[in-house]
Amino acid sequence: MLIRRFSAIAILIAGATVTFGMAPTPAGASTCGDLCVHVGATKHYSAPPSPSRPGKSSGGANGRTAPPPCPGAVNCNTLGAGNAPAAVQRVPTIDVAYDARAKLALPAPNVHTSPAGKTYVQLKTGLWVDPDDFAHEEASAALFGTTVTAVADPKDITWNMGESSVTCTTAGSRTGTACGYTYQRSSAGQPNGKYAISVTVTWNIYWTCQGDCDAERGYFPDRTTSMKTNDTLAVGEVQTESRPG
Numbered sequence: 001m002l003i004r005r006f007s008a009i010a011i012l013i014a015g016a017t018v019t020f021g022m023a024p025t026p027a028g029a030s031t032c033g034d035l036c037v038h039v040g041a042t043k044h045y046s047a048p049p050s051p052s053r054p055g056k057s058s059g060g061a062n063g064r065t066a067p068p069p070c071p072g073a074v075n076c077n078t079l080g081a082g083n084a085p086a087a088v089q090r091v092p093t094i095d096v097a098y099d100a101r102a103k104l105a106l107p108a109p110n111v112h113t114s115p116a117g118k119t120y121v122q123l124k125t126g127l128w129v130d131p132d133d134f135a136h137e138e139a140s141a142a143l144f145g146t147t148v149t150a151v152a153d154p155k156d157i158t159w160n161m162g163e164s165s166v167t168c169t170t171a172g173s174r175t176g177t178a179c180g181y182t183y184q185r186s187s188a189g190q191p192n193g194k195y196a197i198s199v200t201v202t203w204n205i206y207w208t209c210q211g212d213c214d215a216e217r218g219y220f221p222d223r224t225t226s227m228k229t230n231d232t233l234a235v236g237e238v239q240t241e242s243r244p245g
Contacts, residue, residue, distance in 0.1 A: 093214045096143050097207040100150035101220060103139035107132065109157070109199050111231045114174045118234040121186055125233075127159050127179045128172030134201060135171075145212040152203040162187070162195025162233070187235040194232035 110133055113119065114126035137152040158167045161181050172179030187195045206219045 090212065091143050091146060093146060093148060093209050094218065096141050096146050096148040097150060097209070097218065097220070099141035099143070100139055100148045100207060101205060103141060104137055104150055104152050104205070105139070106137060106152060106201075106203060109133040109201055111197060111199050112172075112174070113197075113231075113233055114176065118236060119183065121183050121235060121237050124176045124180045124182045126172070126174050126176030127166070127168070127181060128174060129157065129199065129201075131171050133171065137203075142211075147210045148207050148213075149210075150205060150207045152205045155202045155204050158200045158202070160198040160200070162190065162197060163235075183235045185235070186237045187233070192232070194234045197231045197233055199231075 109129035112128050112130075114128075115123075119125040134154045134157060136154075138149055140147060140149045142148075156167050156169045157171070157179075158165055159179070159181060161183070163183055163185060164181075166179070166181045168179035170178045183195075187193055190196075206217065208217050209215060
């Protein structure tokens with residue numbers, strides 16, 4: 001009867017070496033049991049135990065041979081238990097970015113004119129919105145270690161004054177120096193004798209990422225959005241009297 005006490009078979013499985021047999025035991029190593037898996041390197045499987053014969057002790061030459069301890073830095077699992085570590089779940093950064101953009105609360109602008117309610121032909125009318133309606137906005141979303149912040153910066157504001165339009169790059173001002181419009185015709189022929197005013201704010205929207213990101217920054221395909229509101233403004237003419245000389 002041929003006895004093989006220290007035979008070994010090396011098999012390459014998924015890029016790791018699997019060794020059957022008695023592996024040398026480093027000093028201070030812990031005992032794993034039936035299966036020893038060496039992290040990221042060699043996997044050592046102890047020889048399966050031999051069943052004890054009736055009337056024989058479990059130790060000694062006729063008994064079960066104790067499995068060798070595993071080398072250090074190992075994971076120990078029972079053979080066939082299937083206790084593989086769960087894969088780390090990762091979400092594309094752009095998906096989290098869309099969630100962040102959906103949380104952006106872009107304000108509808110509050111329209112102001114100076115003079116308010118009624119202005120006059122050939123008089124420069126000041127136009128403005130509340131400062132908070134034309135300001136930096138941001139919102140964040142986080143998932144599985146990825147945090148994305150969507151940022152909206154106002155690009156410009158277009159005032160459709162009913163007669164024509166003007167585009168300004170600021171929130172405007174009461175004096176009309178930052179943003180203003182001068183009517184050429186009265187609103188006498190308009191519905192209810194007033195011009196309808198429509199205001200559109202255009203935003204540049206981008207995102208930044210922190211944490212587990214596949215990109216640090218990007219822009220959305222639709223980089224701008226618009227918010228509108230409606231108001232009306234009466235425009236009169238200044239009448240002058242001419243007297244014969």
